[in-house]
Amino acid sequence: MNLRRKLLLVALCTLALPVAGWLYVRQMETLLREGQAQALVASARAVARSLVATGAALPQSSRGWYVQQAANPITVDGYGDDWAPLTPWSQPLGPRGSVLLAEDAGGLYLYVQQRGTQRSRADAGDAGALRADHVVLELDRGDIRLRYLLASAAPGPFDARLLDPPVPGWPDRLSGQWQEDGGGWRVELRLPNALAVDRLALGIYDAAAGGDPLAVDARPLWRYSSVLSQELARLAPEDTRVRVLAAPGWVLAQSGRLQSGGPQPGWFAALVYRALLANRVEDAAPWTQDAPRLDLPEVARAREGRPATVWREGETRASVVLAAAVPIGAPGRVRGVLLLEQASTTVPLLANRALLMLLLTSFGVLLVAGGILLWFATRLSLRLGRLRDAAERAQLADGRMDDLFARGRFPMTAAEDEIGDLARSFERLFVAIGGYTDYLRTLASKLSHELNTPLAIVKSSLDNLEHALQANDALPPEAQPYLARARDGVARLGMLVRAMSEASRMERAIAAAEAEDVDLREVVRGCAEAYRPLVGTRTLACELPDAPLPMHCAPELIAQALDKLLDNALSFTPADGWLRLGLAAREDGAEITLANQGPPLPAAMQGRLFDSLVSLRDKATPGDAPHLGLGLYVVRLVAERHGGSASARNLEDGGGVAFALRLRNMPRQRL
Structure with a gap:
């Protein structure tokens, strides 16, 4: 999971804010309901006491026949x-x-x-x-x-x-x-x-x-009493419906109508309130106005002397009705039940308004926080990407540092945050690696310069020793082989020193080569014709495209690379074996392959063949010229000079090895 997705998950954690707010609004709605319920119970108790005080026609017993x-x-x-x-x-x-x-x-x-x-x-x-x-x-x-x-x-x-x-x-x-x-x-x-x-x-x-x-x-x-109903109309609060019930729940009188004053919420606000905010409310069917008896749990509790409240659905959209049932009469001698009902749209409106403000605020905070986190994640990803690209381009395949430090310091080293610390650490690391690489690259020339004088001293000393012993006839016959071995070792060391000097000069020559427009097909064909006398009894096949293959390149470097590949192939191809030279066009340039019959490459050596001083050939016998393993290294340098690469692989049938040279057009020099 990338950094931006991780920060997006962190941003989603801000959704806890609207959830907490939603819970707060629900709690607020509950508190509003409790406050309104307490106020309605107080009003109902006041009406019940007034009925007793005025001597209203209330039931004298808890049992009766209702007409x-x-x-x-x-x-x-x-x-x-x-x-x-x-x-x-x-x-x-x-x-x-x-x-x-x-x-x-x-x-x-x-x-x-x-x-x-x-x-x-x-x-x-x-x-x-x-x-x-x-x-x-x-x-x-x-x-x-x-x-x-x-x-x-x-x-x-x-x-x-x-x-x-x-x-x-x-x-x-x-x-x-x-x-x-x-x-x-x-x-x-x-x-x-x-x-x-x-x-x-x-x-x-x-x-x-x-x-x-x-x-x-x-x-x-x-019976239903019109006189008691008139008394209720005088005592009941406005916008409420009040009913007097006998103890079993028979309606003896009622007055008032449920009217929800104030604005009515829309259908969407009603849906939001009932789905997200409203606590459970009772069904409105048992509370119908035309029922002569209300057999409800609230009436039963009030009959026992305990006030009870309940919220039920209202007659209008998104309205709720609060009903309070209180006993009429002294404790232990309940003469009836007073039921006071009040419709309310205030609670839904306040809850919806609070939820709307919460949603708008949370949405705005979420957008701002998400935008900031997205911007931060994008900027951080871009900076890390720049740092990664700089680290990947800082060193070439052969260990040399590119011109990154020639153009200035490592990217983002001036930053004061952790990315800047990481960039400065990379810079120090690559400076150390670059210095060590430069030391290794110049080591050959330094060694060749420093070893020339000691080798010359040893060689002249051996010559003087041999002349002195021969002049005095003091050279024993059994010492002659040791003297010859010493001379052979000095000669081999001298050839190694000259080869290292030659490699340094070759790198400078390849880097200074100039490109020209040529038909690469003709360059490969010319090399193939020149190689035929050199392969001896081996078979050399050349596969070229039908159409010309123009390329802006250094043809002498390509020919030199092919010479090295041919020399390497002849070393491993048997006398009656075969070689196959091919050229093919690619989308970004061309590819030259040279396959030969012979033993396969060891798996551990396939990634190191094109390094300097690496060779798979048998050690030379005394008197033979040593093989330093610079040929394939030159091939890699030529490929990199052309913006390509060199590779080697075993053939699928296991009967030989194929070397590939990928080439691209060299950049043109501006006049």
Whole structure:
């Protein structure tokens, strides 16, 4: 992974800023909600205390029969079609029974259901009616209490029998409808409004289950109160909806409407708020305004004397509703529950605004930080690239330093940062390497100059010694071979000294060679024709391109390099072997190859063949001229003078070696 990608990863760490900010905004939204919830609970408690202080018509007990308002006319026929809208809020009566109470301008309607598969029938006037399935209805008003027996031996209309002494102004019997099927039986009747009962007692007797045939459950009647609703309208805060509930959750009064003042957030802001910021809110369905009963956990906690709050979805887009339920009455004697609801778009708007500012700030910081890091990484990469390129160009393949230091100091050595320290270290290193390389390059000429005088002294001393001994006939025959060996060693040392001097002169000559425009194909062809008499019994093949190959080069240097390659190839090619000289055009110049039959190159020597004083030939025998390994070194110098390279490889079939000379056009001299 390069430096810019690493710094990009570091820049991505700045994303922790918007994440932390997002968590902060969520915490802020939670705190805003808690503050608003505490304020609404305080308002609800104040309204509840005001209701108690003003003596509002509140329930006196925790149990009662709730009378719903009939939305449609009810026909007393014993069937539940007219009661369908009210059925979800039926009230339990006994183990398997239920009751529905409704009223309209026509009176108070009663609908009792009993589930069961067994049926014991008798009319209310029969002697055994109390032992059959029946309903006991008790009407209370003040001190007056009358009980009626509701029973029927068959489906259809029936007359209820009065169980208590008659009271003037109260009916002696009640008429109703009795219906039954395989799942149970139903009783429906209507009480006139003139009775104006304030308590109602009901009891279902199941003959199959047994029990007290006259047992009833007496409770007061609860209704929706317009008077209490007006009192709530006077006490409730603005833009809130307040409801008074009986302890089981029946709505006794309500006032106000949910109105979210202020600007409404757009659809995108609403989506952002609900997806990223809002904590969980409850569904709005159980809180419908038309429900006669709210069976909610918050109402249950308030009934136990503990205030409770809940956030739910609002009616408008992106709005939320805060509901607070508080008990009405003293602890231990709760008379009801006050439910106060308030819609709010302030929390979503504030949260969205904070998130928007956070995102804009974070995005700006991220852009600036990313841009600075990218600029820094790019600049650092470019500087390191310059340093790398300078280090790669500072030294040529033969160890010589190029003209980098001739043009000035090493790049970026004046910088005061770590890159500058590294550049100065490189500069000191290359200065030391350049000095050592120059010393090694001039070592041959220095040695040849310094060794000439000692060699001359040794040679003259050997000559004088031999003449002196021969003149006096004092040279023993057994000493003659040692004297010859000494002379041979001096001669070999002299040839080595002359070869080193010649190599130094050759480098200077190659560097000073001038280029001209020639057809390289003709240069190679001329060399091949000149080599044919030299190869003896060996076979020499020459492969040249069909078209001329013009090149701006030094032809005498190329011919000299080919001479060295041929001399090297003849040393390893057997007498009946073959040689193959080839020329091919390349995109950036030309390539000359000379392949010969012979032993393959050792793998360890392939990278060192073109160095100075390196040779694979057998050591010369005494009296032979020593081989110094300068031929292939000259070939490399010629290739580098032409901007190319020299290489050697084994043939794929293992039958020989191929040397390649890559050449490019030499730069033209400006006039």
